[in-house]
Structure formats: structure tokens, C-alpha cells
Amino acid sequence: MNWIFRPLASLKLTLALLTLSVILVFFGTMAQEPLGLYLAQSRFFQSAFVDLASMVAAVKKTLQMVGIYLPPSTAAEVLSAPRIPIFPGGYLLGSMLLVNLVAAHFDRFRASWKKSGIVMVHGGLALLLLGQLFTDLLARESAMRLTEGETKSYSESDRRSELAVVDVSRPDRNRVVAIPDSLLSDGAIHRHPDLPFTIKVVRYYPNSMITNRVAVPDAPPVSEGPGTRFAPIALPRVTVMDMRDVPSAIVEVSGPQGVVGSYLVTEYIERPQPIQIQDKTYELSLRLRRHYKDFSLTLLDFRHDKYTGTEIPKNFSSQVRLNNPKTGEDREVLIYMNNPLRYQGLTFYQASFDRADDRVTILQVVRNPAWLTPYLACVIVGVGLLVQFGIHLVGFLRRKPGPVAAPAAS
């Protein structure tokens, strides 16, 4: 097996991977200015390979910092460019480091209690790498916006959308079919066993504004709802932190009898649009992606204290009622800064508020099944180091002191 492990366990490979990681982090950081945080993270760290356009954007920014000005790349250019792999990305380097670490362990492992600390350190590092990978893949952040008196059992994504078709005919619960925005593209046709109709995306606008229809003569026609009066205009995609895309789409709904109608769906239209078909009512909307929970939160009171005479926030707190019909739990919880609500693997942080409405709180909802791994990994590495140094220390102290040379006489 050595012929397999030896090259993978090479220390030269470790150094090469660490060097490449340093370069990746450097250019990934540089790219955040032209591309925005989320796009830079996605292209450099959450990919197997960095694409040419993203790397060019980072290099241009770097050159600009040393006085060589080239026209900066924009996020829209990078998003529309073909993804030509040019440099190893975070997923590939992280995986290779893990493989290198494990291979080195197997290659050089000799069962000996004297090496037990080293084994623990390696185990901790492997857990740290795996934990970060699982956090990246499994963690989900969303937000719950509540007005005083309002009850919600779902949180919403910060910047991802979905085309939701909701069967509201049943008296007790709704049946939701959600098509993620990543599947919405011009000409795409979507079917689902729960839907007695197909949805064709006539045109999709990843970022848009809405204006009077007469001002956009080339917009695809819409037969129903507000879209007969309003039409979207495509805007360039935005990726900076404090802005987000607001998508729109024009979709055509076709049932067994043919076309039912065409609709403009957009976040600008908050109210879902009804579709009557086969004695059922469906509601169509393009909305922020929802994550439903088994329980609900009702905002009882939102407090936003400021330092007297200033607009500087002193304290935010949200008094909520947690109701879980499955467990019968019904209790009040106070969420404030540094005191989140942890419940069913979710953490609700007091994140923000609505400046235009002092009755509105915004809670950040984080689900991270791997949240314990970095803590556990650090403990294992720490204990491993203690054990290893302890073994050396004990060995050192047990050594008999050798003869000490007498100082030379002057």
C-alpha cells in the first residue's frame, strides 16, 4: 500500500498545498472588493476550482493596489463569463489537505503510546477540516421578520428566491411546491406530481425593477393579474453585501385544457396570485425561499433602546411566544443581543430591526448541524499537544543528569 500512501503523504505535497492555500486566501480576499463577499466566497472557497474570470478580477484589484490600473471586472461580467478552471479552489485544497494528513498518518503510523499525542493532534485537525466542510455544505442561515402581534412558523433566505405554488384548497394545511430560483431560466418547463398543470418560464429576470407595462413594449405579454399593467426591466446582478437581487419572471401556466394564463411573478408583488383549476385554488408567487419549522414564534413585544439623546442603539430585545403543537410547549422567551434562543438545532439571534417601523424585529436563524466540530477539534488538538509534550517532559525529567563539566580555571 505504500506506493499509494507515499506520494499522498509527502511533506512536499503538504507544503505545496499550504502555499496554494495562502495564495487562494490572498486572491479570494482581493476579489471581495470587485465581486462582493458572497460571490467571492462562492467562486474561491466554495468551489473545487477558481474560474478564470474571478481570478482575473482578483489580479486586477491586486495590481491596482500597487499602482497599475486596469479597468476593474464587475460581478455581472464574472457571472456571465464561462467558468474556465484555472486555480484549485477551497474544496479541492481542503480535501487534498485532509487526504495528505490521513495518508501521512497511515504511512508513518507506528503503534506506540509515545505517538498517542501526535495521533490525537492529527485526528483533531482532520475533524476541523471535515467540520468546516460539513458546515459549508449543511449550515443554513435565514431570517425571520416579525411585526408585533404576528405569528410565523417559517424563516426566509436572505437572498435566494423560489417560485412557490401553494394549494390552498385544503382546510387545514397548504400543500407547497417550491421551485428554487436556480431552476428558473428562460424557456424552462416545470412539472410536479402535486400540480395538475405545467409552468413554463417565459422569461426570467435575475435582478429587476418594475415599471408601467407601456414603458416596456418588448416585455412578454401577460394575461392575468398585475402583470397586465406592470412589466419588469432587467437590471445587472448585484453581489455587494448591502444589496441583493430582486428577481422577476413571466410564467405561463398550462393545464389539461391548454393555457390557463400567463403571470408576472416578482417579489414586488407581495400578494400571491390565484389560479383556479380543477375546483382547486393555487396561489402563485415569487418569494424569498422559506424554511418551515414544526413550531411557531409570535412577537409579543419588540424593544429598541437607544442611548439618551442619540440614535446609537443600546439594546434590542424581542419578547416572543414559542408554540410547538407537537410537544405541547407554549412558553415566552426573551431574545436579546448575545442571548439567542436555541431550539431544535436552530439558533435565533437578535440581528436587526426595521428602521421604518419600530414594531418589526428581524431575527437571524442559523441551522448548523456541525457547529460543535470546531470546538471538539480544538479540544482534541489541545489535549493531544498536552499529551505529546507531557510524554516528552516526563521522559526528559526521568533522564539521569550527566556529568557537568567544571568551569575552566582562569
Add this chain to the structure above:
Amino acid sequence: MAGSLALLAGLAAGCNRESIVAYDAPKDSRAMPPSPHGSGGGMGMAEQMPPRPGMTWKELPPGWSSRGAAGMRAANFTIEGGDQGAADLAVIPLPGTGGSDLDLVNLWRGQLGLAPIEVAQLASHTDETSVAGQAVKLFRIVGSEDTQSPGATNQILVAALRRDGFTWFFKMAGPQALVSTQTEALKGFLGQVEFTEAAAPTDTGTASARPSPDASADPHRATPPPAEGQSQVAWDVPPDWETVPPTQMIHSKWRVKAPSGEAADVTVSVFPGETGGMVANLNRWRSQVGLQPAPEPEITALIDNMDVLGGKGTLVDFAGSGPENGDPLRLVGAVVRRGSQSWFYKLLGPAPAVAAHRDAFVKFVQSARYTRGS
């Protein structure tokens, strides 16, 4: 080891591939808490927008008049320039949107039929001003000279303010001869604008993009009692009209049938302001029966005036064919302006059904009795 790699790669790839999901969800709690900001009335699209602040101003420059809020617009102004024509100033707050300054300028250049410019040319199109004490850029876009009709060049002046997650566009558009003289007036106006929490729109110095929800527009929403100032109306509805639950943006709806069995729909909508103007709305109706948009003189010639209680209404009758199947379609429509609102009545369907109910439809429109807030 290779297996581990494959596993990791597969995991990463698998999580990037999204699919349609279906699940049961509890019924939405649609009854929103009451707004402390009063009611705005109307059923424009603005009420369906995410909540956003309003704006106020002290006084308007000479020649300017407010036309209130309408649709996406938090405020609308007309600038009369006498022989130089008239220009519009629209105030449009949009949540979260934006592009770079260059993207926006090129978007508006496209509206005037101009080619995009490069970033180095942007400075020559940009001026500085301030809105509510915040420095903003004022963009100037001049259309190309129309050789067929000299003097018909259009100009756009836009200030874009990013504030509290919204981008507020103050966009003045109109003949260049007029708009070019309004730069200082626009700057003066922008300087006195102040932003507030949502407030009811009026024509006397405040506007908001957040009128209170009118629950009667959607049968699936909880229906609160009519709010103070909310539009109400009563009609004499012919007995053979079948009531149908109204849908988005529709106040009321009926289904009418021809003796041959073909069905047409009667719908009533109400919007604040002029919602884009009579010509634009009538052209929208024309498009619904497959007719091409017509210029204003032609549209004016197609309008009949009708007597309604307390004034005059506008009546049109368009015959065309279905855009999809080519079947004969006819639309009889009426527009009645009451105070700050426009009521739109429409009888639309197969020609025989519309012909059978045209007279009853006209009588129905004439029977309308508008009360509180209308």
C-alpha cells in the same frame, strides 16, 4: 483514499444540485397587525410592495404640481413648461435593487435609444447634489436629436439615493428644452425632501409607498371592516350577472353569458391617481383584444363621453381578436375619475357575449354611487 475524495466531491456536487421540493405547510396567518399609519385607500400595486418609508417636502418649485402616488411611484409631479411642453418627475423607491452608477446610466440611455457609455465617460454625465442632507449624484442623459422633428429631443435627469436598504429614484423626463431649465429647481426640491415612516399619501406634501392593505381585493385574505377613508361604492347589478370572487387588483367581478352560452367578464378596479394616463390605459385595453397601441389623437377620437352620477365618464368600445387564438374579442370599458382615484370598468369577452350585455354594462356604470373616500 480515492474513495474519500470521490465521496467528498460527490457530496459537494450533490449539494449544489437543487430540485423542486413539495411539503405541507400551515396556513399563513394573513391577518396582519393593524398599521399605526392610517389608511391610504386605493388598491394600487404600491400596497403590495414591501414596507418602506415615505417622504415629505416643503414646497414645490414654480410650475410643478403634485399628482399623488400611483402604482410603483411614491410621488408624481408634472412640470408645466408652456410652449416647451410638460415633463414628469417620478419618485420610485425600490427595495434592495441597484447596480453600479454606470449600469443605471446605461439603463436610462437605453430608454432614450442611446448606446451604452464606458466608465471613463460617466463623469461628463454626472453632477452633484444632495437629498435629505445626503450627497448623491445627479445623472443627465440627453437623447439624440430627431432629424425628422427638430426640437423633439428628450432628456432624463435622475438622482439615485441609496438609503436604508432602498434605492430612491427621482427621475425627471421630458423635452430637453424644458428639463434642461429645471436642473436647479430639481436640486432645490431634492434639498428639502425629508424621509419619514410610512404615511398616508396626500397631494399636499407627503407621499408614501405603503398605503394600508385593502383586504377586500383578495378573497383569501382576512377581511377587516372598511377603514376610515377607504373607497366604497354601490351599484345596481343586473340580476343575471353571476358574482365571481375578485382576483389580484380587482375590486369586484361578475360573469355574464350570451344566449349562446359564451361568457364574458365584468371587472371593476380602482387605483389612486391617473395610473399612467388615459392613453396608456386605453392602449393597454387595446392590447387585450389584440389591437396595436394608438397615438393620442387617434385614441381621443375613439372616446365617448358618458353621463355618470355627479359628472362625466369615458367610454370606449374596442373590437379585435384574441392574441392567442384569433377568436373575435370585444372590450367595452369605462373610466370614471372620482377625486384622487380612477375607477376602471371593463366588459371583456367573446363578441356575442359582450354585445348582449353592452347596454346593461353602461347602465351599471352609470348606477355607481361613490361614497366615503372616493
